[in-house]
Amino acid sequence: xxxxxxxxxxxxxxxxxxxxxxxxxxxxxxxxxxxxxxxxxxxxxxxxxxxxxxxxxxxxxxxxxxxxxxxxxxxxxxxxxxxxxxxxxxxxxxxxxxxxxxxxxxxxxxxxxxxxxxxxxxxxxxxxxxxxxxxxxxxxxxxxxxxxxxxxxxxxxxxxxxxxxxxxxxxxxxxxxxxxxxxxxxxxxxxxxxxxxxxxxxxxxxxxxxxxxxxxxxxxxxxxxxxxxxxxxxxxxxxxxxxxxxxxxxxxxxxxxxxxxxxxxxxxxxxxxxxxxxxxxxxxxxxxxxxxxxxxxxxxxxxxxxxxxxxxxxxxxxxxxxxxxxxxxxxxxxxxxxxxxxxxxxxxxxxxxxxxxxxxxxxxxxxxx
Amino acid sequence: xxxxxxxxxxxxxxxxxxxxxxxxxxxxxxxxxxxxxxxxxxxxxxxxxxxxxxxxxxxxxxxxxxxxxxxxxxxxxxxxxxxxxxxxxxxxxxxxxxxxxxxxxxxxxxxxxxxxxxxxxxxxxxxxxxxxxxxxxxxxxxxxxxxxxxxxxxxxxxxxxxxxxxxxxxxxxxxxxxxxxxxxxxxxxxxxxxxxxxxxxxxxxxxxxxxxxxxxxxxxxxxxxxxxxxxxxxxxxxxxxxxxxxxxxxxxxxxxxxxxxxxxxxxxxxxxxxxxxxxxxxxxxxxxxxxxxxxxxxxxxxxxxxxxxxxxxxxxxxxxxxxxxxxxxxxxxxxxxxxxxxxxxxxxxxxxxxxxxxxxxxxxxxxxxxxxxxxxxxxxxxxxxxxxxxxxxx
Numbered sequence: 001x002x003x004x005x006x007x008x009x010x011x012x013x014x015x016x017x018x019x020x021x022x023x024x025x026x027x028x029x030x031x032x033x034x035x036x037x038x039x040x041x042x043x044x045x046x047x048x049x050x051x052x053x054x055x056x057x058x059x060x061x062x063x064x065x066x067x068x069x070x071x072x073x074x075x076x077x078x079x080x081x082x083x084x085x086x087x088x089x090x091x092x093x094x095x096x097x098x099x100x101x102x103x104x105x106x107x108x109x110x111x112x113x114x115x116x117x118x119x120x121x122x123x124x125x126x127x128x129x130x131x132x133x134x135x136x137x138x139x140x141x142x143x144x145x146x147x148x149x150x151x152x153x154x155x156x157x158x159x160x161x162x163x164x165x166x167x168x169x170x171x172x173x174x175x176x177x178x179x180x181x182x183x184x185x186x187x188x189x190x191x192x193x194x195x196x197x198x199x200x201x202x203x204x205x206x207x208x209x210x211x212x213x214x215x216x217x218x219x220x221x222x223x224x225x226x227x228x229x230x231x232x233x234x235x236x237x238x239x240x241x242x243x244x245x246x247x248x249x250x251x252x253x254x255x256x257x258x259x260x261x262x263x264x265x266x267x268x269x270x271x272x273x274x275x276x277x278x279x280x281x282x283x284x285x286x287x288x289x290x291x292x293x294x295x296x297x298x299x300x301x302x303x304x305x306x307x308x309x310x311x312x313x314x315x316x317x318x319x320x321x322x323x324x325x326x327x328x329x330x331x332x333x334x335x336x337x338x339x340x341x342x343x344x345x346x347x348x349x350x351x352x353x354x355x356x357x358x359x360x361x362x363x364x365x366x367x368x369x
Numbered sequence: 370x371x372x373x374x375x376x377x378x379x380x381x382x383x384x385x386x387x388x389x390x391x392x393x394x395x396x397x398x399x400x401x402x403x404x405x406x407x408x409x410x411x412x413x414x415x416x417x418x419x420x421x422x423x424x425x426x427x428x429x430x431x432x433x434x435x436x437x438x439x440x441x442x443x444x445x446x447x448x449x450x451x452x453x454x455x456x457x458x459x460x461x462x463x464x465x466x467x468x469x470x471x472x473x474x475x476x477x478x479x480x481x482x483x484x485x486x487x488x489x490x491x492x493x494x495x496x497x498x499x500x501x502x503x504x505x506x507x508x509x510x511x512x513x514x515x516x517x518x519x520x521x522x523x524x525x526x527x528x529x530x531x532x533x534x535x536x537x538x539x540x541x542x543x544x545x546x547x548x549x550x551x552x553x554x555x556x557x558x559x560x561x562x563x564x565x566x567x568x569x570x571x572x573x574x575x576x577x578x579x580x581x582x583x584x585x586x587x588x589x590x591x592x593x594x595x596x597x598x599x600x601x602x603x604x605x606x607x608x609x610x611x612x613x614x615x616x617x618x619x620x621x622x623x624x625x626x627x628x629x630x631x632x633x634x635x636x637x638x639x640x641x642x643x644x645x646x647x648x649x650x651x652x653x654x655x656x657x658x659x660x661x662x663x664x665x666x667x668x669x670x671x672x673x674x675x676x677x678x679x680x681x682x683x684x685x686x687x688x689x690x691x692x693x694x695x696x697x698x699x700x701x702x703x704x705x706x707x708x709x710x711x712x713x714x715x716x717x718x719x720x721x722x723x724x725x726x727x728x729x730x731x732x733x734x735x736x737x738x739x740x741x742x743x744x745x746x747x748x749x750x751x752x753x754x755x756x757x758x759x760x761x762x763x
Contacts, residue, residue, distance in 0.1 A: 245728040281717040365720035
């Protein structure tokens, strides 16, 4: 292989792919990226065997062929070359030579034939949707994913394809986030809705890589894998093998009390009260009263913080303990300027959402303080 | 109307549980406690072993010298004993709603008014023994009397499998011939002092003027002993009293100066305390170190943690730091060392969406390491898994 490529063309492609490469690998070759040159373009691929990201960028190809290069070092080299640099990459014996201007690098390589490729199996379902819709599905829910929970099926985001919408759900058992995105065209999902649990790392990468514009994304699903492709980029991820809990049963219905609050005011007050809450539990006592939301926290040193936020409230006075972090996550996920809270009592879960939104639901379980 | 208090004391509890579960050990001396050859002590032994003069808290080495070769030595399986204990306490509640467990194998019951339901005190005692036997297949010694002291002394007076009733009118006749040491507050120091005065029985004490006792023992202890000798004592039963502290201590067979042994023993004690605390779902913020120096000089030191814990390592580190901070230790011989945990903290509890929904099996994100370790200990025994430590190569 022997190519020339601009730094400006190479760097964005590299940063798309290199997110998949772990700091420590189970196999040495997983620390490398596969570079394949042909037909005036360079294809770049990285994988951790669970997730594979591939993209393509134009290049001047003198000799086509494939090599692998150490991902981290190659990215750092390209990043630190001056802007506007032209980079030459060529394979020579057991080395990959990278040169630009007066800089020269000789990198080790591993055989390109050994680079693993993910088996997708049959992808029996395919749909096109706006990139921004899919991106929002992940953005609105990813924060509620469980982290390395033994209930492994919670360590990801559930995608559920219904007839005319795609729904995402994440929960760690303490709070739950659900978002639904409308599909341009109805999809035949067979008798019931179709589910896939996208693992946490893939969710993070998708959230990062999906474009915000209204470009179209193709989503393809099989029994064990999912593929998302847009532009020159394709992301293939294994799915979490497990059954997602029936999330609908833990979303409370018919909550009698409704509060409406200015989001930014609530955020400020929560940030202040959180300072004196127990560092470990982050508990804040939230009291819903006529016209005023009261916040109260204290820590093991018996220091105390109190704050109040004006609100519209219809209902009986209720005092509920909450983990501040869970409310903050919701505030950050909500886009409207006012936030709506529905609740029943101190022991049950409450529903939070942006005012007037129909497509998002955030459920938070209280904390007994 | 005098109250009717019952004291229930399981006979050689740990050993009896072992013999119940291992029929081939019945009729043989069974010693529950430290491994023979080690420095530990006997926790409990079966009545077969007691015939050789072995008793609780005796150094295991001494016990082993006295016992015949067919003796069975077992390490305590506290989790199993605790389960049996809970069953016993539960079944006792079918008798009287006022049950106060005072230890794993002892409880007080307020039986006042039960005569109308069950019959005379003897019948109540028989019923208690019967429900325990039916529930867990173990024997208990039971005493009934007008207060806690008399009930306890009554159950102590006939063992094993005893039933003793001391009616209010016979308290004095029951107490008078007893040795001084049965009274609370008369210990290894005071008993010889009283004996030098020619006092040998509770009756002798009773006939002594209060003032003399107060002079000899101090105002407070003197009054207490004086009252007890007359059979006056607390007759209240505190149902399911909240545990004040969890502690574990050990008496060395030979006094110890080696800091490494003290360190390892503290580590063991911290592990035991942590285990019980987690079993009971407790976390405490006060760690107490107890050290007894030769011969009977006892010191306790407490440290308060910033946050409540049930973590073995935290308990150990705190206790070890307390020990190292003390100058009185020097290289003096340590006879007993132990760790206690108190200052219970009720932790905030994050609700679980799935807890009662039946949507998924319950899961908690409590300390999974300890859960796993404790599960292994429950299943295979306490010694199976321990925290390791790096030792410098010797």
